[in-house]
Amino acid sequence: MTEDKKNEPIRLAKHLAALHNLSRAQAEAYIEGGYVRVNGVVIESPQHRVKGNGSEKIELDPQAKLSPILPMTILWHKPSGMPSQGTSDKALEGITLASRASTDRSGIRLLQRHLKDQVCVTPLETGASGLVVFTQDFPVKRKLIQDNAFVEHEIMVDVAGVVSDQQLRGLNRPPMKVAMSKQTDKITGLRFAIKGFVAGSIAAQCQHVGLQIEAMRRIRVGRIPLSGLEVGQWRFLMGYERF
Numbered sequence: 001m002t003e004d005k006k007n008e009p010i011r012l013a014k015h016l017a018a019l020h021n022l023s024r025a026q027a028e029a030y031i032e033g034g035y036v037r038v039n040g041v042v043i044e045s046p047q048h049r050v051k052g053n054g055s056e057k058i059e060l061d062p063q064a065k066l067s068p069i070l071p072m073t074i075l076w077h078k079p080s081g082m083p084s085q086g087t088s089d090k091a092l093e094g095i096t097l098a099s100r101a102s103t104d105r106s107g108i109r110l111l112q113r114h115l116k117d118q119v120c121v122t123p124l125e126t127g128a129s130g131l132v133v134f135t136q137d138f139p140v141k142r143k144l145i146q147d148n149a150f151v152e153h154e155i156m157v158d159v160a161g162v163v164s165d166q167q168l169r170g171l172n173r174p175p176m177k178v179a180m181s182k183q184t185d186k187i188t189g190l191r192f193a194i195k196g197f198v199a200g201s202i203a204a205q206c207q208h209v210g211l212q213i214e215a216m217r218r219i220r221v222g223r224i225p226l227s228g229l230e231v232g233q234w235r236f237l238m239g240y241e242r243f
Contacts, residue, residue: 007053012038013046020060034111035064044112071136072114073237077229080129080215084120085199092118092134095234103228104235121145122153122221123199130155130218131226133237143243144221149175151243153197154220156181156189159211163188170209176202187214 016036017027028046030036036043037059038050050056074095078084084091092115100110108114118134121144135141144151162183171178175195182189192202206213219226222243229235 007051009049010052011046012036012043012048012050012058015050015052015058016060019058026066029066030060030064032069032111032113033064033067034109035061037061069111069113071138072108073133073135073137073140074114074118074234075224075229075237076132076134076234077226077231078124078129078132079231080127083126084132085123091120091132094232095134099233101229101233101235106236106238108236122197122218124218125199125203125216128199128216128218129231130216131221131224131229132218133221133224133243135237140237140243149196151197151222152193152195152220153218153222155192155194155197155202155216155218157192157202157206157213157217158215159188159190159206160214161186161188161212163190163211167209167211171205171211173205176205 013024013027013031016022016031017024020027022030031046031048032044034042034044037057038048039057050058076091076095078091082091082094095110095115097110114136117136119136119141120132120134121141122131122133124130124132133140133144135144162185163180168178168180171190177193179191180188181191194201202216203213217226224237224241224243
């Protein structure tokens with residue numbers, strides 16, 4: 001083999017397979033599992049190119065396990081002003097090791113594969129904040145999209161001024177249940193409990209009865225609360241948790 005041929009870049013998976021006598025599938029699984037370092041940096045792409053002459057340091061974690069990477073669900077405390085519709089790539093940019101909540105007890109390492117094909121199944125208006133769910137898991141998608149009519153969302157809404165009894169009655173129409181949580185001369189806090197919540201539905205109903213929304217925050221989706229997540233933080237849904 002000529003020197004130029006040796007120096008040609010090759011796929012990391014191919015190089016790793018040759019180094020450790022692995023099949024291509026095994027090499028790709030180790031790389032995607034976050035167990036391979038190139039020059040001290042974890043690389044999760046099997047297509048990553050390395051020099052074929054062995055001049056780069058390729059390390060396979062001694063604790064590496066060939067276990068499947070399961071579909072994951074992410075719970076995120078969306079800040080006001082951040083979009084969350086569809087795949088919402090901009091929102092997923094905020095899902096990093098630095099923004100992971102200390103309350104995450106899953107023990108799962110964050111991998112690039114965990115962020116691929118994530119879909120927001122509980123979108124909120126851009127101006128709203130609170131609990132948003134991203135998932136790769138089909139049963140969770142089915143629960144929160146197809147069966148959304150049976151899942152209750154709890155949302156705290158601040159509106160400008162005083163809310164009259166007539167306005168409160170106007171808001172209390174199925175599927176909405178609305179109660180007052182606080183009231184001053186300048187602001188009234190309302191608690192909405194809604195099954196089949198759709199982004200924009202609360203704003204439309206408030207506008208219909210003449211109320212102006214100042215702030216909106218979702219604090220629960222089904223049986224999963226927002227508690228434990230600061231603004232901008234996220235965690236994985238635990239295996240035993242159900243919406």
